[in-house]
Amino acid sequence: MFDGLILLGQGIVHFLTPTGLFNVAWATLLGLAIGILPGLTATMGVALLVTLTYKMPPDQAILTLMCVYLGAIYGGSRTAILLNIPGPPANAAATLDGHPLARQGKAGLAMGLATTSSTLGTLVGIFFLAIIAPVLSEAALRFGSYEFFWLALFGVVISGQMTGSDTPLKGYIAGILGLLVAMIGMETLHAHQRFTFGIPALGGGIDLIPAMVGAFGLAEILSSMKRTAVAHIAPVNDRVIPTFSEIFRYWKTIIRSGIIGTFVGIIPGVGEDVGSWSSYAAAKRASKHPEEFGKGSQEGLIAAETGDNAVVSAAMIPTLTLALPGSAAAAVLIAAMLIHGIRPGPMLMVENPAFLYQVVAMLLLATFANLVFGLSLTRLFIKVLSVPRERLMAVIYVLCVVGSFAITQRMFDVYVMLVFGVVGFILREMKYPMAPLVLGIVLGDLLDLNLRRGLQLTNGDPTPFFTRPISAVICLIIVVVVLMSIPAVSKRVRSLLTRSGGAQARS
Amino acid sequence: MQRPAGKRTYDMTTPAPSEAAVRARADLLTALVLVALGLAVLYLSWTMDRLEVRRIHPSTIPGLVPLVLGAALSLCGALLAWRSWRLATPGSGAALLRVLLSWTALRVAVVLALALVFTLGLVGRMPFWLAAGLFIFAFILLFETVLADEPRPFLVSLFWALAIAVAGGGGIYYVFGRIFLVRLP
Numbered sequence: 001m002f003d004g005l006i007l008l009g010q011g012i013v014h015f016l017t018p019t020g021l022f023n024v025a026w027a028t029l030l031g032l033a034i035g036i037l038p039g040l041t042a043t044m045g046v047a048l049l050v051t052l053t054y055k056m057p058p059d060q061a062i063l064t065l066m067c068v069y070l071g072a073i074y075g076g077s078r079t080a081i082l083l084n085i086p087g088p089p090a091n092a093a094a095t096l097d098g099h100p101l102a103r104q105g106k107a108g109l110a111m112g113l114a115t116t117s118s119t120l121g122t123l124v125g126i127f128f129l130a131i132i133a134p135v136l137s138e139a140a141l142r143f144g145s146y147e148f149f150w151l152a153l154f155g156v157v158i159s160g161q162m163t164g165s166d167t168p169l170k171g172y173i174a175g176i177l178g179l180l181v182a183m184i185g186m187e188t189l190h191a192h193q194r195f196t197f198g199i200p201a202l203g204g205g206i207d208l209i210p211a212m213v214g215a216f217g218l219a220e221i222l223s224s225m226k227r228t229a230v231a232h233i234a235p236v237n238d239r240v241i242p243t244f245s246e247i248f249r250y251w252k253t254i255i256r257s258g259i260i261g262t263f264v265g266i267i268p269g270v271g272e273d274v275g276s277w278s279s280y281a282a283a284k285r286a287s288k289h290p291e292e293f294g295k296g297s298q299e300g301l302i303a304a305e306t307g308d309n310a311v312v313s314a315a316m317i318p319t320l321t322l323a324l325p326g327s328a329a330a331a332v333l334i335a336a337m338l339i340h341g342i343r344p345g346p347m348l349m350v351e352n353p354a355f356l357y358q359v360v361a362m363l364l365l366a367t368f369a370n371l372v373f374g375l376s377l378t379r380l381f382i383k384v385l386s387v388p389r390e391r392l393m394a395v396i397y398v399l400c401v402v403g404s405f406a407i408t409q410r411m412f413d414v415y416v417m418l419v420f421g422v423v424g425f426i427l428r429e430m431k432y433p434m435a436p437l438v439l440g441i442v443l444g445d446l447l448d449l450n451l452r453r454g455l456q457l458t459n460g461d462p463t464p465f466f467t468r469p470i471s472a473v474i475c476l477i478i479v480v481v482v483l484m485s486i487p488a489v490s491k492r493v494r495s496l497l498t499r500s501g502g503a504q505a506r507s
Numbered sequence: 508m509q510r511p512a513g514k515r516t517y518d519m520t521t522p523a524p525s526e527a528a529v530r531a532r533a534d535l536l537t538a539l540v541l542v543a544l545g546l547a548v549l550y551l552s553w554t555m556d557r558l559e560v561r562r563i564h565p566s567t568i569p570g571l572v573p574l575v576l577g578a579a580l581s582l583c584g585a586l587l588a589w590r591s592w593r594l595a596t597p598g599s600g601a602a603l604l605r606v607l608l609s610w611t612a613l614r615v616a617v618v619l620a621l622a623l624v625f626t627l628g629l630v631g632r633m634p635f636w637l638a639a640g641l642f643i644f645a646f647i648l649l650f651e652t653v654l655a656d657e658p659r660p661f662l663v664s665l666f667w668a669l670a671i672a673v674a675g676g677g678g679i680y681y682v683f684g685r686i687f688l689v690r691l692p
Contacts, residue, residue, distance in 0.1 A: 052687050166530075169587050173541060176580045180548060183573045190558055192569040195551065218622065225618045225650070226611045390655070391667060394646035395675040397622055398639045401630065402679060406689040414626060414692065422619065430530065430537055452567040460566035 004130065007354055011361035014354075015063060020365075027064040028369035031071020034087075036079050036384050037392065039224030041088040042072035042272075043329040044216040048399050050209055050336045051406040058340035059355075063362045065336055069329050070122065070366040073272055073312055074374065077114040077305055078381050081107060082234045090272030090311075093280040093304035100296035102234035108378070112242035113298055114305045115374035117254060120247075121306035122367040124258025125265060125313025130360050132266070133349075137321040137356075140346035145454035146465050150474035151268075152447035155324045155439050159269030161481050163433035168485035170432045178440020179447065181206050188449050189456070201412040208335040208441055210404035210413040211420045215437065216328070217400040218421025219428055221393045233385055241375050250302050253283050257306035264307075265314025269439035271327035272308040279307030313363050320344050320356055323446070328438045335442075339407065529602045531594035538588035545581030552577055614654055621646055635684075635691040640676030644668045 015024070027049075034045035045068050053061035076087025081098035094114060101110035143151070156175040164171025184195045185205025196202040247254075257279035264275035283303030284293045293300045315326025323345040325331035337344055342355060349356060404417035424434065458464055465471055484490045555570035557563075606612065621642065629638035647668035652658050683689040 051689055052683070055688055166527075167587070167590065169583055169590065173580065173583045173587065176576055176583065180573065180576050180580070183576065187569050189567060190561070190563055190569055192556060192558060194555065194569055194573065222615050222618055226615050388651075390650040391647055391671050393618075394643040395671065395679075397625075397646075398642060398675065398679055401626060402683055402689070402691060405692045406683070409690050411631065411692065414630070418622070418626060421622075425615075426537075430533060448572040452571060455566040456564055460564055 004134065004357070007357040008130065008360055011354065011357035011359075012364065014059070014358060015361055015365055019060065020063065023060055023064050024067050024365050024369050027067035028071040028366055028373060031068035031366075032075035032078075032370070032373060032381065033384050034068065035072035035075020035077075035091075036087055036381055037387065037389075038079055038083065038085050038087060039220055039389055039393070040072075040396070041216055041220060042069050042076075042090070043088075043212065043327075043332060044220055045069070045072045046329045046332045046336075047209060047212040047216055048396075048403045050332065050339070051403045053336070054339070054406065058337075058342055059358060061340055062333070062337060062342070062359070063365070065333060066359070066362040067366040067369065069333070070309070070312055070363065071370060073308055074115070074118045074305075074370045075381070077118065078111060079385060081110045081114060081301075082236070082382070082385060083232075084234075088272070090276055090308040091304075092273060093276040093307075094301060096280070096294050097297045097300035097304070099234070100294070101298070101301065102236075104296055106238055106296070107234050107236040108238035108240040109242060109246070109298075110301060111236070111378065112240045112375065113246065113301055115240075115371060116242055116247050117257075117302040117305040118309040118374075119367050119371045120254050121258050121261055121309035122313050122363060122370075124255065124306070125262050125310035126360055126363050126367075128259075128262045129313050129316050129363070130357075133317050133321050133356055136317060137346055137349040140321055141350075143346065143470065144468075145450040145457065146468050146471045147474070149447055149450040149454060149465065150471050150478070151322060151324060152443040152450065154474050154478055155268035155443050156436055156447075157478050157481055158267055159439045160433070160436040161485050162267070162270045162274055163435045165431045165433060170430075171436050172485075174427065174432045174434070175436035175440045178437040178442075179444040181211070181437075181441050182444020183448065188445065189452050201410065206416055206441070207408065207413060208331065208438075209407055210416040211441060212328075212332050212335075212438065213400050213404045214417035214420025214422075215424035215434055217403070218397065218417060219424035219434075221397055221400075222421070222425040223428060224389055225393055233382065236378060236382065240378050246298070247302075250299050253286075253299050253303050254306050256282060256286065257303045258310045261307040261310025262314040265311035265326050266317050268318050268322075268324040268326060268443075269328070269331075269435045271315070271329070271435055272311045275311035276304045276308035279310075280304045316359055316363070320348055320359060321346060325439060325442055328435050331438045331442045528594065528596045528599040529606060531591040531596075532599040532603045534591035535588055535595060538584045538591060541584030542581050542588065545577050545579075545584055548573055548577030549581065550577075614650075617649060617654060618646075621649070630692045636676040636680035638676075639679055640672040643675045644672035647671060 031045060034040045035042065046065050049065055049068050053064050056064065072088060073090050076091035077094045077098065079085060079087035080091040080094040081102050084095050084099040086092040086095055098110045098114060101107065156179060160171030160175040161168045184202055186193050186203055193203055260279040260282055261275040264270050264278060280300060280303050283299055284290050287293065287299055289297065311327065315330045318324040318326045319330040319334060323334060325334055334344055342352065400417060401414055404413045405411065407413070428434065454465060455462065466475060484493065552570035552573035557565070557568045557570070625638060625642040629641060648664055651664035651668070652661055680691065684691050
C-alpha cells in the first residue's frame with residue numbers, strides 16, 4: 001500500500017524537472033489544439049507524434065504522448081460547445097447540452113464545467129488505475145497461453161459488439177479484418193511467412209503506426225474535406241471559471257460517470273465515445289430533471305465530459321497490465337512503448353514497477369496542465385477553432401507522410417499508410433467502427449501465437465481452453481456477447497427478462 | 508442505434524430513398540466483396556504449407572488461425588449481405604450511384620488524387636521541402652477557389668497558399684529534419 005504511494009511520489013518528482021514541465025506544457029497545448037480542431041482526433045495526434053518523440057528518452061516520450069492524448073480528449077469539448085460539432089468523436093455527447101448552453105449565452109460556464117468535470121473524471125480514472133492495475137498485474141502473472149488467447153479474442157469481440165454503430169456485424173467484420181492484417185508476415189511459432197506473395201517488405205508484417213496514421217490521419221482528412229457546411233462559432237461573453245457549488249451540486253453524477261467511464265476504459269478497445277455516451281445515458285436516467293437533457297442541462301454536460309476523460313486513465317489499466325489496448329489511442333501508445341523498449345504486459349510490474357506509477361504521475365500532470373490552460377487560455381483556443389480546414393489539412397497530410405516514413409525509413413510504410421487511409425475512409429463512410437480493426441491488428445499475433453502454443457503444449461487437445469477456470473469464464477462471456485448480438489436471440493432474452501415487469505405495468 | 512432488422516426505415520411518400528436505404532445497398536456490395544475476400548483467405552490458408560517436413564503437430568499449422576478467420580469473414584459477410592438485401596428498397600441503387608457522383612465525392616477524389624501525386628510522384632524525386640510545398644500550395648489553392656462553396660478572392664487565396672506552402676514545407680523540414688533529427692523521405 002505504502003510502497004505504491006512512495007512509488008507514485010517518486011514518479012511525480014521524476015517529472016518535476018525543467019525538461020519534464022516543458023514537455024508537459026507544449027504537449028498539452030498541442031493536444032488541446034488537436035482536440036479543438038474539427039477533423040483531428042486524439043488517436044491521430046498520438047500516432048503522428050510518435051515520430052517526433054522517437055529520439056527522446058523513453059519516459060519523456062511517453063509523457064509527451066500522454067499529454068497529447070489527454071489534451072486532445074479534453075480539447076474536443078471546446079469544439080462541441082462552441083461549434084456544435086465534436087472535435088474527436090469522444091465529445092459527441094458533449095454537443096447535446098454544451099451547445100444549447102452556449103446558445104443561451106452561457107458558453108463560458110459550459111466550458112468551465114467541461115474543464116472541471118474533465119479533470120474530475122481523469123482523477124476518478126487515475127484513482128482506479130492506481131488501485132486496480134497492480135492487483136490485475138499480479139493476477140495476470142498466473143495467466144497462461146489459454147487465458148491470453150481468450151483475452152485477445154474477448155478484446156476483439158467485445159470491441160466489435162460495443163462499437164458497431166448500426167449492427168454489431170460491422171464491428172465483428174472490422175475486428176476480423178484487423179486480425180487478418182496481423183496474419184500478414186512471419187508468424188512467431190514456426191517462423192513461416194504467411195500472405196507475403198513474394199513481396200520481401202511484407203515479411204516483417206504491417207506496422208501498427210503507419211496503419212494507424214492512415215486509418216486515423218488520411219481517412220480523417222478525406223472525411224473532413226468531404227463536408228461542405230461551415231459551422232458558426234458561438235460567442236463567449238460570460239465567466240469561464242465555475243464556482244464550487246456549480247460543480248459539486250452534481251457530485252453524484254460526477255462519481256457515477258467516473259465509475260462508468262472507468263469500467264468502459266477497462267474493457268479493451270471500447271474507447272472514450274462509448275464511455276461518454278453511457279455515462280450521459282445513465283445520468284439522464286438518474287436525473288431529477290431528465291427533460292432538460294439535450295436542451296442545455298449542466299448535469300448532462302458534466303456527465304459526458306467526466307465519462308470520456310475517466311476512460312483515458314482507465315484505458316491504461318488493461319494497456320499496461322495485459323498489453324490489451326483500452327482504446328484506439330492506447331494501441332498507439334503500446335506501439336510507442338515498444339519502440340522505446342518498454343514492454344507492457346503482466347511482466348511490467350516485475351521488470352519496471354516504477355513505470356506504472358510514472359504513468360499515473362503523467363496523467364496527473366497532464367490533467368493539471370489541462371485545467372490551468374483550459375481555464376486561462378479561452379481566447380487563444382477560439383482563434384485555433386477558426387483556422388480554415390482547407391489550409392490545415394494539406395499540412396496534416398504532409399505530416400502523415402513524414403510520420404509513417406520516419407520510424408523504419410522505408411517508402412513501403414508510406415504506401416501502407418495510403419492503403420489504410422483509403423480503406424479506412426471507405427469503412428468509416430460505411431459506418432464500420434475503427435476500434436475493433438485496430439484491436440485486431442494489435443492482438444492478432446497474441447491470439448494466433450497463444451492458440452497454437454496452447455495446442456502444442458497439450459498435443460492438440462483443446463480441453464484446457466475450456467476447463468481452466470479463468471479461460472472458462474472469459475469463453476462464456478464471449479459466447480453470451482456473440483449470442484446477444486443476434487437480434488432473434490436478444491429479442492427473446494429481453495422479452496423473457498421484461499415479461500414480469502411489463503405485466504406489472506399493465507395491471 | 509440499432510435498427511430493427513427488416514423494418515422499412517423511410518416513408519413511402521418521400522421521393523428519394525433515405526440514407527439508411529442507400530447505405531443498405533452499399534452494404535450489400537461491400538458484403539459481397541467481403542465474402543469473396545473471406546473465401547480467398549480460406550483457400551490460401553487451406554493450401555498454405557503445413558510444414559510436414561518439419562514434423563510439427565498438425566494442430567499448430569501456420570494456416571490454422573487464418574483458416575478460421577477466413578471462414579468467419581465469409582460468414583459475417585454473408586449475414587451482412589442477407590441483412591442489407593432485406594433493408595434495401597427499390598431505387599436505392601440509383602441513389603447510391605448519385606452519392607458516388609456527387610459534389611462531395613468529387614472533393615474526396617481530388618484530395619485523394621493530390622495525395623497520390625504527392626506521395627507517388629513528387630516524394631523522392633525532389634527535396635522533401637519542395638514536394639511538400641508544392642502539394643500544400645496546390646491543395647489550398649484548389650479547395651479555396653475552384654472547389655469551394657463560397658470562394659474567397661483569388662489573390663487572397665494565392666497569398667495564403669504561398670505563405671502556408673513555404674512555412675509548412677520549410678517548417679516541417681526544419682522541425683523534423685534539424686531539431687528532432689528524423690529522416691525525411
